[in-house]
Amino acid sequence: MKIADVRASAFAMPLHNPAYPRPPYKFYNREFFVITYRTDPERLQALVPEPLEVVGDTVAYEFIRMPDSTGFGDYTETGQVIPVRFTTPQGEVQEGSFVHAMYLDDNAPITGGRELWGFPKKLATPNLRHEQETLVGTLHYGSVLCATATMGYKHRELDLPSFARNLDKPAFMIKIIPHVDGSPRICELVRYYMEDVTLKGAWDGPGALQLFEHAMCDVARLPVREVVSATHYIADLTLGLGEVVYDYLAPDSTPTL
Template identity: 65%
Template sequence: MEQADVLKRAYAMPLTNPSYPPGPYRFFNREYIIITYRTTREALEKVVPAPLEIDEPLVKYEFIRMPDSTGFGDYTETGQVIPVRFKGEHGAYVHSMYLDDDAPIAGGRELWGFPKKLARPKIVHEGEVVVGTLHYGSVLCATGTMGYKHKAADPEAIKAALEAPNYLIKIIPHVDGTLRICELVRYHLIDVHLKDAWTAPAALDLHPHVMADVAKLPVLEVVSAVHFTADLTLGLGEVIHDYLADQPAREPIAKTMLDPIVSQG
């Protein structure tokens, strides 16, 4: 393969058999359970990166069933989203995401910088209750329960929340282990078609896990919950802040890790 062919074909890894196709990525019949809860400001201050600012001490715990999406297929996702402000504009910082499909994990991390990890989230309907769970391996990390379609929700409010800006930290290491990319990324959900939306009482239980640390943002009080379905497109992102701009060069991780061994020898 000639160098020109490499550049012509390359858009994702592996070069000759990428994990996901080019976008755009359209989702049909996305089912959401979003349980908004109050947590401590101290917990949020440890995880929300500047220049983002904490809005209220709230977290939106999301369970999302995606049965039909172009390029990414059929999968389920869950995670925590934190209301924030950026230069006075209200939006949401995506803090954690756990899902069960390789293509959106690879594509989400490489393209936007989504904090995606492989796990086993589920949404099931059990009689009069909608149940969302997250297992990391064999361990139960999160359980959300919500009454089934008790009262119609405000569609305009939900659509506005979906269309608000979202923020991510994209991190790509260099081959020597130092940071090559560390950026604050903004993206939007676009072409949103909300199909139905409901509210009901809800409960949320989070359990500590070393690799799925959802419990580090503790539940003090459940504030509200919505259950809805929508078609939408995941818009591509834009870099709005470069953390490495004007920063001095850093030591390679490999050298840093070897220093204690060398000094002991």
């Protein structure tokens, strides 16, 4: 194989049989179950990286069922996102969220999510199911239960146009790729959006969340002080590709967009 051929065909690892296809990545009937809760603000400050700013003292704990996604298949994901604020070099203030932790059960979106965007994905066993009148989410890391969430099933229907505006906000994450000597080669703040969103339904209801300590699955690092809300919604969408908004390894360490 010639050098020019490597350059032309290289997209993702492995070279001759990539773990995931090229984008775009479309999701159909993506089901979200989100518990928003209050936590320790000092812990939030310790976890959220500059130049992002923490907004308030809340965390969104999410379970997401993805039964039909192009390239990534059928899988379930769970994790924590933190409300933040980002100020661009032009002075625009953006409200969004920082993706702190993600656990899922499918190799392709784990590798693709980490390599393309920098999603903090780890292999685990999340589950989202309907049990009679209750929506139930659980997370096991190996054999150990790390999270349990419950919500009354479709108690109140939400206004879709108002709720959909929440889905327009960006999300941020840290993309880290090491050099062959173990030093950081890429360390960037990445921003992405959900695109072409078709919201099919949204509901709220009573909710509860329990998080349990685990050495390798640290969801309990942001403990539950009070549940604020529980929402459940279903949508079709395209996962937009990311853009670098800050390079931590740049000599001047200034935002790039």
